[in-house]
Amino acid sequence: MSAEEQGAHGRPSRRNLLGWGGAGLVLGAGAGAATALALDDGDAKAAPAAAVPFHGAHQAGIATPVQDRLHFAAFDVTTSERADLVVLLKEWTKAAARMTAGHAVGEGAFGADEAPPDDTGEAYGLSPARLTLTFGVGPSLFTRFGLEDQRPDALEELPSFPGDHLDKARGGGDLCVQACADDPQVAVHAIRNLARIGFGSVAIRWSQLGFGKTSSTTPGAETPRNLFGFKDGTNNIAGGETAALDQHVWVPEKDGPAWLAGGSYLVARRIRMNIEVWDRTSLREQEDVFGRTKRTGAPAGKLAEHDPVSPRAMLPTAHVRLARPAAHGGHRILRRGYSFTDGTDGLGRLDAGLFFLAYQRDPRTGFIPVQRELARHDALNEYIQHVGSALFAIPPGVRDAHDWWGRALFTAPAKD
Numbered sequence: 001m002s003a004e005e006q007g008a009h010g011r012p013s014r015r016n017l018l019g020w021g022g023a024g025l026v027l028g029a030g031a032g033a034a035t036a037l038a039l040d041d042g043d044a045k046a047a048p049a050a051a052v053p054f055h056g057a058h059q060a061g062i063a064t065p066v067q068d069r070l071h072f073a074a075f076d077v078t079t080s081e082r083a084d085l086v087v088l089l090k091e092w093t094k095a096a097a098r099m100t101a102g103h104a105v106g107e108g109a110f111g112a113d114e115a116p117p118d119d120t121g122e123a124y125g126l127s128p129a130r131l132t133l134t135f136g137v138g139p140s141l142f143t144r145f146g147l148e149d150q151r152p153d154a155l156e157e158l159p160s161f162p163g164d165h166l167d168k169a170r171g172g173g174d175l176c177v178q179a180c181a182d183d184p185q186v187a188v189h190a191i192r193n194l195a196r197i198g199f200g201s202v203a204i205r206w207s208q209l210g211f212g213k214t215s216s217t218t219p220g221a222e223t224p225r226n227l228f229g230f231k232d233g234t235n236n237i238a239g240g241e242t243a244a245l246d247q248h249v250w251v252p253e254k255d256g257p258a259w260l261a262g263g264s265y266l267v268a269r270r271i272r273m274n275i276e277v278w279d280r281t282s283l284r285e286q287e288d289v290f291g292r293t294k295r296t297g298a299p300a301g302k303l304a305e306h307d308p309v310s311p312r313a314m315l316p317t318a319h320v321r322l323a324r325p326a327a328h329g330g331h332r333i334l335r336r337g338y339s340f341t342d343g344t345d346g347l348g349r350l351d352a353g354l355f356f357l358a359y360q361r362d363p364r365t366g367f368i369p370v371q372r373e374l375a376r377h378d379a380l381n382e383y384i385q386h387v388g389s390a391l392f393a394i395p396p397g398v399r400d401a402h403d404w405w406g407r408a409l410f411t412a413p414a415k416d
Contacts, residue, residue, distance in 0.1 A: 050182075051128040054097045056397040057262055058250065061132035062334065062359050063239040065218045067180040070210030070338040070355065071187040072268065073195070074138070074173025074390060075202040082145040086410050088201045092135070092177075092194055093404035099190050102128035105197070120196065122189050129183035133190055135405040136266055136392030141174040150257055150412055154265060154362045155393045161375040163385065170270055170388030173205045178266075178357070180336070184211070206388070208270060210338025210355045217334065223297060223305060227273055227339050227352055228383070230290050231297035234305055235325070237334040248332040248366070249359050259408035262396030264359045267333075267367045270340075270388030273353035278383045289379045291318030317379035323370055333358040333366045353384065363391060 052060050079085055095105045106118025142151035157172075177194055181187040188209075195204055214226045215233025219240065223231040237244045246252070253261040278286070287293055287300070291314035297305035299320060301313030311321045325332045336359065341352040360366030375381070395406050 050130055051101050052130050052132050054100045054133075054398065055400055055403075057399070058397045059132075059134045059263075059394060060100070060397070061134035061178055061180050062249065062264060062336070062394070063217055063237075063245055064132050064180075065130075065221075065239060066213045066216055066336055067130050067132070068182045068211070068213060069180065069184040069187050071179045071184075071191045071207065072210070072355065072357075073177050073179075073191045073207040074171075074205045074268075075175040075177070075195075075198065076205045077141065077144070077174040077201065078203050079201040080144075082410070084201050085145065088198055089406050089410065090404045091197055093398055095193060095197055096133040096135075096190070096405075097398070097401070099123075099193065100128060100131045100133060105193050120189060120192050122192075123186050126183055126186055129181040129186040131179065131181040131186050131190060133194075134178040134180075134266075134394065136176045136178075136394045137406060137409070138173045138175065138390065138392050140172060145410075147409070147412075150259065150409055152255075152257055152260055152393055154255075154364055155391065158267070158363070158389055158391050159368065161371050161386065163375050163381055164389070165385050165387055166389050167387050170206050170208075171390050173390055173392075175202065176266070176268070176390070176392045178336075184209070208340060208355050208388075209342075210340050212339040214337040214339060214354060215335040217336070226354055227275065228278055228286070228290075230286075230292060230294055231305060232337070232354075233335045234292075234297060235332075237332055244332065245334070248361055249334050251361055255362070259406075259412060260393055260395060264361065264394045265363050265366070266392045266394050267356070267358045267360070267363055268388075268390045268392070269356040269386055271354040271356055272351070272385045272387050274383045274385070275350050275352050281383075288315050289317075289319060289383070291315070291320035315379065317377055319374070319378050319380045322373050322378050327373070328369055329365070331360075331365045331369075333360045333370070359394070 052064055054060060077085060098105055104119035104124065109117040109119045109121030109124055111117050139151065139155045139157055142148055177191060179187040179190040191207065213224050215236045216223060217236060217239040219238045223234050226232040237248060249264050251260050251263050251265070283294060291300050292298060299307055299309045299313070300318070301310050309320055309324050314321050321327070336357040338355045339352070340355050341350055343351055345351050358367055395409060398405060
């Protein structure tokens with residue numbers, strides 16, 4: 001703590017006793033660098049170099065190598081003042097930069113006795129665990145704060161698909177934050193602190209914990225398996241495929257609006273898997289449903305996982321056949337889904353499944369046409385049900401310590 005922060009007699013100053021409204025806004029230099037960084041003020045220990053840089057042209061957590069754990073949260077904005085929301089987003093950004101670098105928020109969990117700590121403390125002593133925090137805005141936000149003319153044409157509520165059984169309590173939201181890390185406590189800590197900082201301006205609408213990544217953005221990595229035991233996301237876009245990312249994931253300036261250039265769109269779907277029914281299904285039928293062999297992940301009629309898909313070798317209703325990019329004009333999405341288990345449904349069945357996360361340049365040419373086809377014809381529909389749904393626009397990255405989440409959007413002239 002600096003002399004200014006301590007006050008004349010070495011005690012915490014009144015500004016520090018105000019918690020986040022004071023010293024909590026201070027951001028240590030180089031917080032986004034992936035270097036060994038102190039875990040907390042006054043802590044002599046250094047965090048391992050397991051930090052993902054926070055600042056950049058694109059937000060981390062999209063093309064970043066997929067981590068093992070997820071805590072996703074959608075928020076409703078409860079304040080009616082645009083200025084309050086802007087202040088919150090600036091505070092969130094500074095807190096996010098600190099946490100992804102391995103620092104505690106503000107003065108940490110062990111500040112002045114007379115005030116609540118700036119940080120909740122459960123990640124104290126832990127490494128950054130490759131934490132990434134990815135921020136987005138939902139279509140509902142644009143009906144407020146004079147933002148109507150800034151809403152992208154592609155940011156509409158997702159249409160209803162055949163077979164959907166959506167729970168309104170598990171969908172929508174004005175804002176979202178995706179926290180991914182290799183340590184579940186680090187991910188939960190991040191969302192918890194952002195929710196605490198936002199008290200009075202935002203409230204969590206719904207959230208989802210996830211484990212067991214179901215896709216990879218790292219070439220050469222073993223393709224993960226979903227809860228049905230099949231490899232998932234075999235042909236996912238890799239984080240180093242710059243041309244593919246530019247074509248299919250990042251929103252170019254010409255697509256408009258200007259504030260979204262370099263950003264993306266995120267579709268989030270909570271997909272319930274009928275585990276008990278699937279587990280009583282023969283291996284042959286399981287493989288016919290997916291169009292892949294269960295052991296190797298090879299497409300039907302092929303020997304290796306990454307062999308080209310041969311549609312004629314699989315049933316017309318096979319999931320792989322219907323979802324492949326060649327069936328949809330070559331359009332691709334970048335998947336970052338996770339498995340989940342949330343207890344039971346009260347009828348002795350696991351409430352388990354896939355929390356599907358997909359980034360794309362435009363959902364009208366990405367997720368929506370693919371899901372329409374799957375909803376009508378996919379044999380997998382017998383074993384799954386979509387129960388939660390949301391769409392968010394993901395702004396470009398935070399450029400430097402003077403930038404903040406959504407700055408270009410919220411500094412655009414407000415519509416009277």
